[in-house]
Amino acid sequence: MGDIGPVDLKAALRAQLGSQRRKVSGSASGRRALEREANNPHDARLTRGTPRSTTVQLNVEIPEDLKQRLVNEVRASGDRMVLIVSRALIAELEKREAARA
Amino acid sequence: MTKTIVVAACKGGSGKTTLCAALAAHASSAGQRVSIVDADPQQSLGLWYERRGWPENPGCFSAADEHDLRGTIAKACTEADWVIVDLPGSLMRTDIAIRHADLILIPVRASMLDLEAVNPICEVGDEAGVARVFVVNAADKDWKLLGSAMDALGELGTVLPETIRYHEGHPAAMAIGQTAAELKSPSSRIAKTEITALWAAVSKRAARKARA
Numbered sequence: 001m002g003d004i005g006p007v008d009l010k011a012a013l014r015a016q017l018g019s020q021r022r023k024v025s026g027s028a029s030g031r032r033a034l035e036r037e038a039n040n041p042h043d044a045r046l047t048r049g050t051p052r053s054t055t056v057q058l059n060v061e062i063p064e065d066l067k068q069r070l071v072n073e074v075r076a077s078g079d080r081m082v083l084i085v086s087r088a089l090i091a092e093l094e095k096r097e098a099a100r101a
Numbered sequence: 102m103t104k105t106i107v108v109a110a111c112k113g114g115s116g117k118t119t120l121c122a123a124l125a126a127h128a129s130s131a132g133q134r135v136s137i138v139d140a141d142p143q144q145s146l147g148l149w150y151e152r153r154g155w156p157e158n159p160g161c162f163s164a165a166d167e168h169d170l171r172g173t174i175a176k177a178c179t180e181a182d183w184v185i186v187d188l189p190g191s192l193m194r195t196d197i198a199i200r201h202a203d204l205i206l207i208p209v210r211a212s213m214l215d216l217e218a219v220n221p222i223c224e225v226g227d228e229a230g231v232a233r234v235f236v237v238n239a240a241d242k243d244w245k246l247l248g249s250a251m252d253a254l255g256e257l258g259t260v261l262p263e264t265i266r267y268h269e270g271h272p273a274a275m276a277i278g279q280t281a282a283e284l285k286s287p288s289s290r291i292a293k294t295e296i297t298a299l300w301a302a303v304s305k306r307a308a309r310k311a312r313a
Binding site for chain 1: 111191192193211213216217218220221224225228245246249250252253256
């Protein structure tokens with residue numbers, strides 16, 4: 001026999017029945033939601049680091065034709081898509097910020 | 102007709118992979134045709150199978166892709182009397198595998214952390230109408246926690262009396278593609294006795310599709 005005292009696991013489980021955390025992680029639907037959230041790459045978390053910079057993934061929906069133009073430009077120029085999108089974003093944001101200044 | 106046993110737990114470290122290997126090796130040594138399906142992205146069971154020397158029995162199928170799992174189980178069923186499915190410590194893929202199961206074997210350690218993780222599997226199993234049983238794994242018969250854990254699990258379903266004790270032979274054997282019962286050590290007899298008893302209990306229940 002070990003030297004620990006008696007532990008009532010059933011009572012310990014019951015004691016936390018009201019816990020919201022327990023309700024979520026202890027149910028199939030809650031658990032699925034937690035796992036989906038943990039596995040979802042489209043939540044702007046830090047996804048990649050390079051020696052020069054770190055990037056986050058941004059989930060945005062754009063019209064199909066705009067995406068196709070972007071792809072065509074990537075193919076024609078040989079530039080990386082992230083570079084083209086970043087430049088466009090920077091230009092638009094600078095314009096907006098200047099207008100507010 | 103092929104019977105499928107799904108070994109599932111929503112938590113890592115409960116002993117799913119080790120039990121899958123032990124049960125598959127035991128059943129195949131008893132003359133049964135066995136397929137194991139490794140549905141865990143970690144592929145530990147598949148790697149054990151490679152260390153074992155790629156035997157025909159138990160054969161091994163990998164379903165690293167979630168969308169492929171249903172087809173993989175179906176394929177495994179065509180080549181075996183028994184299919185034993187190893188899952189990741191999450192609900193991911195577990196839902197799919199459970200729909201193809203004749204029995205869900207839920208390994209649980211005698212710990213609070215394991216006990217509080219069993220509910221989602223029970224819920225999914227009950228929704229699918231598949232029988233489920235708990236086996237207390239890696240426990241010492243002298244532990245006070247063992248009785249307490251069995252008592253707590255008893256409220257949630259059927260707890261097999263065949264518990265599996267912690268035995269260094271289990272992790273040691275996994276490193277060389279064997280199982281604890283196959284090791285040539287005096288203490289491996291205990292592991293062999295326990296796995297033999299567990300297989301008898303589990304196969305009997307799967308064969309009759311008992312409702313827990």
